[in-house]
Amino acid sequence: MNHFITEISRQTITILGKTYTAEDARAISGKPSRLQIFFRKQEGEESFLAHLTDFLAEWFNDSDTVKVHTSGSTGTPKALFVEKRRMMNSAMLTVSFLHLTRGDNALLCMPLQYIAGKMVVVRALVAGLNLIPVTPCGHPLQDMNQPLAFGALIPMQVYNSLQNPTERERLKNIRHLIIGGGAIDPDMEEALKTFPCDVWSTYGMTETLSHIALRKLNGPDASEWYTPFEHVTLSLSEEGTLIIDAPLVCPQQLITNDIIELNNAGQFRILGRKDNTINTGGIKVQIEQVESTLKPLLPFPFAITSAPDAKFGERIVLLIQHEGPFSEEEKQNIHRACQQLPIYWHPKQLIQVTSLPLTGTGKPDRAAAKRLAHAEKYE
Numbered sequence: 001m002n003h004f005i006t007e008i009s010r011q012t013i014t015i016l017g018k019t020y021t022a023e024d025a026r027a028i029s030g031k032p033s034r035l036q037i038f039f040r041k042q043e044g045e046e047s048f049l050a051h052l053t054d055f056l057a058e059w060f061n062d063s064d065t066v067k068v069h070t071s072g073s074t075g076t077p078k079a080l081f082v083e084k085r086r087m088m089n090s091a092m093l094t095v096s097f098l099h100l101t102r103g104d105n106a107l108l109c110m111p112l113q114y115i116a117g118k119m120v121v122v123r124a125l126v127a128g129l130n131l132i133p134v135t136p137c138g139h140p141l142q143d144m145n146q147p148l149a150f151g152a153l154i155p156m157q158v159y160n161s162l163q164n165p166t167e168r169e170r171l172k173n174i175r176h177l178i179i180g181g182g183a184i185d186p187d188m189e190e191a192l193k194t195f196p197c198d199v200w201s202t203y204g205m206t207e208t209l210s211h212i213a214l215r216k217l218n219g220p221d222a223s224e225w226y227t228p229f230e231h232v233t234l235s236l237s238e239e240g241t242l243i244i245d246a247p248l249v250c251p252q253q254l255i256t257n258d259i260i261e262l263n264n265a266g267q268f269r270i271l272g273r274k275d276n277t278i279n280t281g282g283i284k285v286q287i288e289q290v291e292s293t294l295k296p297l298l299p300f301p302f303a304i305t306s307a308p309d310a311k312f313g314e315r316i317v318l319l320i321q322h323e324g325p326f327s328e329e330e331k332q333n334i335h336r337a338c339q340q341l342p343i344y345w346h347p348k349q350l351i352q353v354t355s356l357p358l359t360g361t362g363k364p365d366r367a368a369a370k371r372l373a374h375a376e377k378y379e
Contacts, residue, residue, distance in 0.1 A: 104149035
C-alpha cells in the first residue's frame with residue numbers, strides 16, 4: 001500500500017531522479033534555468049519549465065487553494081480556486097486505483113495551465129512518483145527512452161504516437177496509460193485493444209479535479225461503461241444528465257450536461273451532451289451521434305454545429321476543413337455521405353473553413369463553431 005504524504009510542508013518533488021524540497025521549489029520559481037540541465041533542448045521548453053516551477057512555488061505557498069482554468073470547450077474559459085487538500089484526495093484516488101508506487105516514472109506532457117497537468121504533478125508530490133517532464137507537444141514520446149509506469153495523454157497525442165512505429169512501441173509499454181480531454185475515436189479504440197498494458201479512458205472536468213471515473217479500453221475487461229471511484233455517487237437529473245456527488249474532490253453536487261445511461265452496477269456510459277442537442281423542426285438531434293455516423297464517410301476533418309433557422313428553429317450545419325475549392329467529385333462524396341444520415345439529421349448548410357476551432361486542450365470548441373455558423377450568410 002502506498003504511503004501518501006499529505007502534509008504539504010513535508011512533501012518533496014522528484015524530477016528525473018533528482019528530489020527537490022519545498023525550499024528548493026520556492027528558490028527556483030521564475031528561474032527555470034535552475035532545472036534546465038535536466039531537460040533536453042526543445043521548442044517551448046523554457047516556458048514549460050517556468051510553468052512547472054511557478055506551479056511548485058504556488059503549491060508550497062501558504063494559501064490553501066490553487067488557481068486553475070477551465071478548458072472552454074463549451075463556453076468562455078474561467079478561473080477557479082480549488083483546495084489543495086481536495087487535489088490531494090483526487091491524486092490519492094487515482095494512485096490507489098492504478099496501484100502506482102513510490103519511485104514509479106510518471107510522464108508530464110500536459111499544459112500546466114489546466115487541471116490535468118497540475119494533477120500529474122500533485123500525484124507525484126503525494127505518492128513520491130518520479131516526474132518525467134516533456135514540453136507539451138503532439139509527439140511527447142519521440143525522445144522518450146525511460147520506462148513509464150504512468151502516462152496521461154490527450155487523444156491527439158495518442159493518435160500521433162500510433163502513427164510512428166517507435167512511438168507506438170513506447171506507447172504500448174506505458175504500464176498505465178490514461179487518455180482524457182476529448183472523445184476517443186472508434187478507430188483509435190480498436191488500435192488500443194491489443195495493447196499489453198492497461199489503457200483507460202477518463203471521465204471528469206476541472207470542477208472534479210481531473211477524473212472521477214475510468215473506462216478500460218483494452219484486455220478482457222474492456223468496456224463501454226465508466227466505473228466511478230470509491231466515494232463517488234452518481235444519479236440522473238430529470239433531463240437524463242449525470243449528477244455527481246464526489247465530496248472528497250468537490251464540495252458541491254455537480255449537475256453536468258452529459259446525457260448518460262446508468263446500469264445496475266453503478267457504472268455509466270455517455271450518450272452525448274445536453275448542450276450538443278440540436279432541436280430542428282421539433283426533432284432533437286445529438287451532435288455526437290451525427291459526427292460518429294459521418295466520420296467513416298467523410299475524408300476531411302469536420303464538425304457538426306447549428307444556427308438559428310426561421311422554419312426549423314435550428315438548422316444543422318456541417319463545418320468542413322478544406323483548403324481551396326471543392327472538386328466536383330468531393331462535392332458528390334459529401335452529398336452521398338450526408339444522404340446516408342437519417343433525413344432529420346441532414347445538414348442544411350455547409351461551411352468551409354481553413355481550420356476547425358479547437359480549445360487550448362485540443363477539444364472541439366463548440367461555442368466557437370456555433371459562432372462561425374451564426375455569422376455565415378444563409379440563403
